[in-house]
Amino acid sequence: MERRKLLQLAAQKRRPRRSTRPLDPETVRRQLALLFDSEPHDLDEWHMVLSDHLHAIRTRSPARARDDLLIDLAPAQRQLRSAAADDETELQRVMAGLAILLANALTRLGDHSNAIIWWRTAYTAADAAGDLDLRLLALGSEAGFGLYGQRPPATVLALTRVAQEITGDRPSIGRAKVETAEAKALSLLGRHDEARQKLHTLSQSDPGSSSEGLIPGYWTGTEIYFAESWVYAHAGDEAAADEARTNVLTTGWQLDYQYATNVRLHEALCTVVNGGIDRGAEQAAEILMELPSAHQSHMITETGRAVLHAVPREQRNRPAVRDLHTAIATQALHTRHAAQKTEPTSFI
Template sequence: MGLDPVWGVFGGAMRRHRERRGLRVRDIGDAAHVHFSLVSRWEGGINRPTASAARLVDECLGCDGELIAMHADTVASERRRKGTTPDGSPIDDEGDEMERRTAIQLIATAGAVIPLADLEQSLTAMDHILDTRIDLDDWERTVHEYGYQFVRRPVGALAADLTAEITAVSHLLNQGNAPRIQAGLLRVAAELSSLLATDLHDSGQARVARHVWRAARRSADASGDQELSVYVRAKEADDLWWAGSSPHAVRELADQAVHRAGGTPSYGILRAHIVRCRLAADGHGGEARTALRAFSETFERLPPGGHGRPEDALGEAWLHWHEAHLLTMIGDDQAQDVFDQALARYSADTPGTVSLLQLIRALDLVRRREIDDGLTHAVTTLQTGAMSTARRFVANKITKALPQQARTHPHATELRRLITPA
């Protein structure tokens, strides 16, 4: 099922603003951090931009919030139309009239002078108000887009948009859908919630994150998707470890993930093995190496096409990233080579992931008593980008790993200043 025709109205308005500014689709793509071909699909009404993408386009085109408001109206219009009643009947006359009013508002927002083709498209959109099917494919694409943006945007940048999306899904879940639709929406809710919970953890909002993780677990379990249930628990355990939570709480979630997986290789079980290795690395080198082997073996057993979730650069880069971290934790000399392999595979548009790996490399250098290089590397890395829970966690590890005589080093003092909350 294609996108609602009202997206063609939004795309037409976006194109006209771009052409007035004399910009190319490549310029808009750069501003929105997407490939320019996706911008063309937005303008053609073929793909739907996320709220965060619409905000970036609005800023780039100097629209003073016009495109942001139009995007919100379009989302509201589309989702009201695609909401089904319990018996699958069309929406009532009051909803019909609301949709007509929304469509008229969209036409007004698009600009005072609208090309005839766009006006006809707007009127066609009004005629589609009885199209009440929920487009799960579109929701899955939305999840994928947020996941893609997640590792490319600053910490906390997507929290508001993710919250809005989760609210919209919650409304749809309360409509009494067919079992297949309900299960699909629950999967979407679980994945969006897991992204939001991680963003909240990275922003230091642990209490709120716990509530969101609880909702993510319940949604995943209710969807009947066993792999997703495994993933959510493993990812929460991972976040809790970075936040410095109690080893018991972290281990319990990781063990739950392993138990639910039942030996089936998946992204979630990979995370669980990572967490187990980190826990064991603190004084249990043998157990840590066993968990590291399990991680590598599970990765190799993933089925074709099963090497990824949207929020992480899975594949060889992701594998080497975690190998480098785990080898550093257990003091293995191979860590240096694996760092180089991981950094060579990550693209420049994932600065948060790369900078965290650079901090881990700084920790490795300090533990090898290359103090000057390690501290210089750490301070240089922390001077760019926002502070996150994970960055602060690794930086604290660096300060604790310093020998006594190095704690007065100028860069050690600067490092402590950078990680101390204002």
């Protein structure tokens, strides 16, 4: 069936068109990917695939990253169904990794309902593999991404408490993800002292910067600096937030456009929290409107929304604040359009 569709597309390209609608190169690319990725990968290849998808998420548009992940999920599912017993456990881990990355991309597109489904798929696959650390990684990722409008902060905080029941005492990527999410959730709830206290204990969970693990590079160590930037900005601690932001921008996250942009928005947030409403709103609006189209992400827009929400309600009619509101609405519309370009389940 897939081969027939590809041949039909090729024939369509050769025949004179009766319509002015051009052939979509992206459709051809996906059909080719489905056709030639139908053969089983060995496990080392699947680990490389996970690494490639993580890089795509960090450097390309969320919609492109999502669509490419969907292409690889189809052969992964087929291979798991027919896997030998010796390979089944590792393929279940691969499925968990693909699900984590897909939920990541879907959250960046603001597709929260599907993202939540894929978070559940991730830790269900981790459970099937009997991998407690991987389940914790999925839970920690779900908690952290949930803070971008996917769930109320109180629900995220409850999720981190559930996850902590299985963390144990040793440092791990999953434990670190859970605890950074907890600090950020406390901050959103206005519990700034507790959030600061949690920051002081994060070093105990940090596994260090490592390329090891199911998804190489999923934890860089800079995530702690990002959590500090978040917490200190919400608390209005300008000096500490500036230091944390500098650490983020100089230790690797500059390769992920989303986090580099968000710490700049944290600076605008801190300015607003400290009373500089016009200056902070203008800075945030400029950051949002200067984003390249490929870098528009719901998680960036949601951080811009945090700047807007920090403005006292009676001050939200100021021209600079209205401009920020317009910038947020514009970016949200662009992201929504990108999310709707293909159907999330079209290749599964």
